[in-house]
Amino acid sequence: MLKVSHVKKSFKKLAVLKDISLETQDGELIHISGVNGCGKSTLFKIIVGILKADSGEIHTDKDDYLGALIENPGFIEYETAWDNLIFLGHFNHRFQPEKTRDLLKAFDLDPDNPQAVGNYSVGMRQKLGITQAVMEDQNIILLDEPTRGIDKEGVQQFVNLLEQLRRENKTVIVASHDEIPGLVYDRRLRMKDGILLDEE
Numbered sequence: 001m002l003k004v005s006h007v008k009k010s011f012k013k014l015a016v017l018k019d020i021s022l023e024t025q026d027g028e029l030i031h032i033s034g035v036n037g038c039g040k041s042t043l044f045k046i047i048v049g050i051l052k053a054d055s056g057e058i059h060t061d062k063d064d065y066l067g068a069l070i071e072n073p074g075f076i077e078y079e080t081a082w083d084n085l086i087f088l089g090h091f092n093h094r095f096q097p098e099k100t101r102d103l104l105k106a107f108d109l110d111p112d113n114p115q116a117v118g119n120y121s122v123g124m125r126q127k128l129g130i131t132q133a134v135m136e137d138q139n140i141i142l143l144d145e146p147t148r149g150i151d152k153e154g155v156q157q158f159v160n161l162l163e164q165l166r167r168e169n170k171t172v173i174v175a176s177h178d179e180i181p182g183l184v185y186d187r188r189l190r191m192k193d194g195i196l197l198d199e200e
């Protein structure tokens with residue numbers, strides 16, 4: 001379970017997150033919408049620990065394992081997708097080759113593609129970014145504008161993946177400024193003026 005309590009973050013005089021609280025349940029699919037620059041990526045960066053909040057707390061349970069795709073996924077540009085994923089898998093020793101190959105194939109990506117990631121299209125790169133966020137059975141998954149640059153078929157493959165994650169009782173938070181066709185959320189939140197509002 002992820003619990004965000006009264007998180008605040010400013011960049012110099014710009015107060016981006018004014019008082020953010022959020023508690024997730026297992027298996028929940030949550031949408032955070034909001035205009036460009038409202039602070040969605042900043043919140044995700046604080047949750048995963050890339051950025052430090054000025055105040056407030058982030059709590060996860062002992063067994064929770066976070067996966068994230070935030071902004072442009074960073075890869076080793078001159079290596080293949082597969083070598084990149086193996087490299088990322090070394091950090092937590094939870095890499096599952098068969099599962100990861102299946103995830104790539106479900107996105108119409110060839111696990112044996114000899115091309116370097118530097119030559120991948122925006123959409124291919126994004127699919128790779130989504131794959132690394134879920135390939136190790138992460139149970140809390142943060143996806144920032146996940147379908148950016150992905151074609152219609154790819155969006156449907158993404159929707160299928162999220163349905164699979166729901167069946168596996170994973171918690172997924174999607175941040176996007178627009179609707180992703182076919183996604184049915186359990187909860188919708190809107191980020192506005194530094195706070196999170198319930199859409200319902």
Ligand SMILES: Nc1ncnc2c1ncn2[C@@H]1O[C@H](COP(=O)(O)OP(=O)(O)OP(=O)(O)O)[C@@H](O)[C@H]1O
Nearest residue numbers: 011014016034035036037038039040041042043177
């Ligand atoms: N490291 C930083 N230094 C200064 N300002 C920053 C920094 N990171 C983000 N900001 C500012 O904080 C605000 C929120 O940025 P953030 O990237 O979180 O927005 P966002 O909601 O994710 O936007 P988008 O939908 O365009 O991705 C913006 O005004 C941005 O310029």
